[in-house]
Amino acid sequence: MKVLVLGAGQLARMMSLAGAPLNISISAYDVNSDAIVHPLTQQQLGTGLTKAIADADVVTAEFEHIPLPVLALCQASGKFFPGETAIKAGGDRRLEKQLLDSAGVRSAAYHIVNNEADFKQAIQQLGLPLVFKSALAGYDGKGQWRLKQPEQAAALWQDIAAFLATDQQQAIVAEQFIPFQRELSLIGARNAKGQLQVYPVTENHHVNGVLSVSLAVAGNESLQQQAQQMFSAVANQLNYVGVLAIEFFEVDGQLLVNEIAPRVHNSGHWTQQGADVCQFEQHLRAVCGLPLGSTALVRPSLMVNILGEDTVPQPILALPGLHLHWYGKTKRAGRKMGHINVSAADTAQLKQRFLQLIALLPESAFPELTQMAQRLN
């Protein structure tokens, strides 16, 4: 089976590695170069997008910031999953908020801001503190502003107005600031028959707005149930096919949706070692019409992102339960270069192994890990 992935980064690469054992071969559309490449070797395959779509049995995406004409072309092929509507909802916070509202799923109260009147109304209607997020192309904490004090509003509006002026399509979604205790995510899959399989809820830790660590341990049943219910509502609303990720804020035991990602997700990389079938294989199964696999937690696991580094100390490879995943990328400050998965028989052993790993990693490149290890109890 042949699958074309929109996007040629690490997610397409890991789909390629997961697909090969199922005789699913992956080609990838590099949005920047407009070329079709092999996602593992990055070798150009010499076909244009139109031919690549025609040659593929299935088209899917590894990210949501895709030019609209490309989405339309894929949608017209009739073999694009999860499809244009889902990808757009993941790439535009206005559509995302509409989706969450129509699915009846809780998220932060919001107001769309296109001009100064909207900006003022957002403050009046929602109160402070507020978070202003760009509607398009915002990820990893980029394109976000916070407003805590009324006297900062005028200056902030100047910044936001300048930002809006750069792009006619752009808008801002103003959201009530949520004083959350934890950030969680749920990764799951839905197939064309409407069957659902979700992984255990993952606890995520960000540093400077970028995911640093995800923890998947024996779950809190109440949170798992809430997350699954919201996942089902969103996935069914979209008639979704493929792997979908939903990020949540936890506030006093209640979940609110932060955002959705209509694709495999960084906070699901632990499934490569910790779950029965990993998210990359599961996504391919869903979009290719194969039976969904078990999402059971095989071993408590965690993932540490490698950001901006192209080496790690070799001795970490000798640690039991450790797996290193490089993405074959050229080093650049802050870039997601790879990740480390750690698995263990139980939470106590996982904590012990995490502490062994932390002791070997340079703190400058891997900050705040010790605090995160203290969460494992």
Next chain:
Amino acid sequence: MKVLVLGAGQLARMMSLAGAPLNISISAYDVNSDAIVHPLTQQQLGTGLTKAIADADVVTAEFEHIPLPVLALCQASGKFFPGETAIKAGGDRRLEKQLLDSAGVRSAAYHIVNNEADFKQAIQQLGLPLVFKSALAGYDGKGQWRLKQPEQAAALWQDIAAFLATDQQQAIVAEQFIPFQRELSLIGARNAKGQLQVYPVTENHHVNGVLSVSLAVAGNESLQQQAQQMFSAVANQLNYVGVLAIEFFEVDGQLLVNEIAPRVHNSGHWTQQGADVCQFEQHLRAVCGLPLGSTALVRPSLMVNILGEDTVPQPILALPGLHLHWYGKTKRAGRKMGHINVSAADTAQLKQRFLQLIALLPESAFPELTQMAQRLN
């Protein structure tokens, strides 16, 4: 890091999949076409063997039946692991028997047969029944003859003489027939520092001389100890670097070596899901000078070979703990096309899952599985 693998079959392919996350890129030398190919895509890479060796950081092999000039060329590069001597010992039963003798490791009593006088002496010296095995290029039960009754000797000699006449380099190793209860194997790795890591002993079931099922469950400590001791003796004798497989006969709780394979091995495919670090990654770690990984059994597991079939019933993918591994090959009768790994929390669950799988597989293509499932207790 760049690794060149001699041989471009499924073992090189699975090394490629295991190496990518470590940023180890694999090219493969197809002995039949004399071409350098990508082991996953089989795309020709346009470099000759000499340049491919020069470009590689490390050279290794996925099989032992390699032309001697190729072995010599690789050996001269100084970066060939496990190296010429080990590969030759795996490809020539005469050298293999010498190796086992000098390592002080038990195997069936034998006699080398080059002519009729040797043939008669083998019968006289070893007694009947005997197994005659071709010294070169014999695998999966090919190039083997059995002699049970003295009156069959003359006719058998005619067959063997005709076989020997086809190849000047060929010889026969006559071995005492071993009335074994089980066939076992031990896969392990040795690095350049002499460190060893072995997996749990695997129980293997052959049908018509070809491996059908491997079982890796909680071990028999005495057999594990014997196997490890013999593994160490052979690996140290060869100053071995890489993954090495040793097949054993079990006779009344005692092990004798059947044969060695200086490479990753079909009976170790279960490690992809059942062990901490799989044999393919472990081999690459050893030959690339990276730390060896943990070989701990994560979950009791088994492997079923897919022989001569290019489809399996799709519903098997819904079984928990099941992983399907296709090799991307064109269908041919009896050909190793892929394998199925099954893992579970304990032996009882593994048996239950195996029986669920058996119920879904066509018995004609997967014979004798039910008998094998009965071994799981």
